[in-house]
Amino acid sequence: MFTYAKLLRPQQWIKNFFLFAGLIFSLQFYHIESILTTIYAFFIFCILSSGVHIINDIIDYEEDRIHPIKSQRLISAGTISRTSAGIIAIILALSALILALLLMNNYFFFTCLLYLVMMIMYSLKVKHIIILDILFVAIGYVLRAIAGAVAIRVEISSWLLLCTLLLALFIVVSKRRTEIIALGQEATKHRKILSQYSIDLLNQMIAIVTSACIVSYCLYTLAPETIAKFHTRNLILTTPFVIYGIFRYLYITYKKLETDIPEKALLNDTPLLICIVAWIVVCLLILTKNNHLLY
Numbered sequence: 001m002f003t004y005a006k007l008l009r010p011q012q013w014i015k016n017f018f019l020f021a022g023l024i025f026s027l028q029f030y031h032i033e034s035i036l037t038t039i040y041a042f043f044i045f046c047i048l049s050s051g052v053h054i055i056n057d058i059i060d061y062e063e064d065r066i067h068p069i070k071s072q073r074l075i076s077a078g079t080i081s082r083t084s085a086g087i088i089a090i091i092l093a094l095s096a097l098i099l100a101l102l103l104m105n106n107y108f109f110f111t112c113l114l115y116l117v118m119m120i121m122y123s124l125k126v127k128h129i130i131i132l133d134i135l136f137v138a139i140g141y142v143l144r145a146i147a148g149a150v151a152i153r154v155e156i157s158s159w160l161l162l163c164t165l166l167l168a169l170f171i172v173v174s175k176r177r178t179e180i181i182a183l184g185q186e187a188t189k190h191r192k193i194l195s196q197y198s199i200d201l202l203n204q205m206i207a208i209v210t211s212a213c214i215v216s217y218c219l220y221t222l223a224p225e226t227i228a229k230f231h232t233r234n235l236i237l238t239t240p241f242v243i244y245g246i247f248r249y250l251y252i253t254y255k256k257l258e259t260d261i262p263e264k265a266l267l268n269d270t271p272l273l274i275c276i277v278a279w280i281v282v283c284l285l286i287l288t289k290n291n292h293l294l295y
Contacts, residue, residue, distance in 0.1 A: 022149030051092030141168035159220035
């Protein structure tokens with residue numbers, strides 16, 4: 001049983017916490033029903049994303065077998081056959097879509113379906129197309145944020161979606177850079193698309209998305225619609241956490257070379273983890289203090 005649980009790659013589920021953005025920034029964290037619905041949506045995306053990862057592992061079987069880390073995965077190591085893994089992936093994907101239908105929310109269901117289709121397209125073809133490959137992965141993060149919002153039937157700020165996209169691009173581009181350096185001359189054997197990237201190009205991409213992400217978040221906190229919605233200008237006080245978090249991730253990328261597995265980099269870096277938790281707490285305190293009379 002533990003073997004099959006490992007196949008699901010639960011460490012990847014940390015990405016699905018993007019679903020909670022809608023709950024927090026729509027001020028719905030006061031409502032038990034919205035909280036439970038978001039948790040249910042999170043559970044669905046965990047199942048769905050696990051199915052997607054298994055499909056990707058099946059497709060990348062040959063490349064993973066010669067990778068120093070990925071060769072230890074159950075499919076590439078031969079612990080679980082590709083046929084068995086394929087059956088499990090189909091069951092997981094269909095189960096997630098059925099559970100999404102049970103939520104009686106067409107927007108959430110179609111967001112899940114779009115995520116599944118895009119990720120399969122990525123695994124089959126898009127991951128071999130330069131620039132489009134990182135965009136598809138980044139959009140996967142955005143779809144998580146959208147799913148969390150539509151699940152509880154609230155609008156999510158276009159600013160917040162933009163920040164999510166830029167942050168996701170930052171994470172994905174940093175991953176590509178680390179892969180090229182860590183794998184060296186063997187990089188293209190493990191991921192062919194890496195032959196079309198260079199360290200200089202990725203450095204420029206990181207500089208652009210890093211700057212854009214910080215500026216976009218600052219503009220979001222000071223946007224008239226944000227102030228009108230939350231009845232406060234104090235969200236700007238959360239920007240130091242955002243800046244520190246991004247700079248810390250840059251440090252992990254450039255100095256420690258550990259961002260080839262983003263979720264591992266997050267969980268293993270205590271300062272970064274503390275920063276994220278502190279940002280969430282401060283956001284909740286600001287929003288709660290300025291909106292408690294509304295509920």
